Amino acid sequence: MDLVNSKKLADIDGIAYRDENGGVKLTRERRLIENLDELPLPARHLFQLSRYHALDVHASLITGRGCPFNCIFCVGSRMGGRRVRYRNPKLVVDEIEQALTVYGFNKVNFEDDLLTLNHKHLYAICDEIIARGLKFNWSAFSRVDTVNPDMLRKMKESGCTHVLYGIESGNQQILDTAKKKITLDKVREAVKMAKDVGIQVMASFIVGLPGETRETLNQSVQFAQGLGVPYGFHVLSPFPGTEVREKASEYGIEILTNNWVKYDCNTAVTRTKEAGPKEIYQTIREYNDIIKRVLNYLEEQGTLDLHGESTKTRRRSPLAVALLKSDVIENLGLMKLDANPVDGLIDKVAELMPYSHHQISDNITSWVKQGFLKYTVKDGHAIWEWS
């Protein structure tokens, strides 16, 4: 708001800017917002929401900010602060209700760094969702040492379908060095707890943490496979402000580049003494091969767990992603106004995109039917756009 109100840059806390000589200036640290309820609900209507709906994504929202833990690789607690502030549960559920009824989402992901930290707060949200009779699926990030069966049951009752546990490594020493403060036994216990109440666990690992070797990479893969839940690997990105970056040499981490574009959690930008990009990519490649084989097998068997809606989405998503990534619809410009403009659009997209005519027709017809794609007429031509 300070920027929008044209306050002098030097007087705005918490920003970096270029001065008249082109030098970078940092202002003072900005105080955290104490009362999150002062913030208005996000102006989602300013986005072309149909672009999100075509990808079948969830609405993202937060119930609080901050995380009191101090994992050395984490930029989340650094950005949101270590002192957690919570929103009023009723206002959180107001926002959910708005996302469902006004904006047409049917699932929500709570983007809090650690939703399951404060059980009183989370119970209040779950109870409010149940009391209002809201039916939708939701997911959240969690830590294995912050859940218990009662809490998970309540989450499930209010629509929780997935929790993502940050597990990070299958090697206890690496977990201890990273100050994750969890044990492998605790991980197994928390995974079982969630499975027992019918919540799907996604297990997230980081490769390249201090102390990583070929052997520890294998341990992580084996541990992940032993959990019996979907899992994924991220590559360590030592973002500014994280302890692993600030004390990189103490942790035996060599930072290979400061090209921030590569800090995408998929690119290896560090090495330990015994594991660098080669070992990291090999682990990820093997993981991708396993996933591909499992998905192909399940699809061939017709037993893909995420049946119906999600199976369709899996097939549809690549086209939606490709269209949205390159703004294909936006770049079509004026199109000849055929007797049936939808057919004209399908034919045009089929000329431009390497997907089958049938697949394109299926997707576009469905998006038009749902009101995601619309056209206006100008000078006797059709102009298509995401609504």
Ligand code: SF4
């Ligand atoms: S990784 Fe999770 S628990 Fe650790 S500091 Fe970050 S948000 Fe908190």
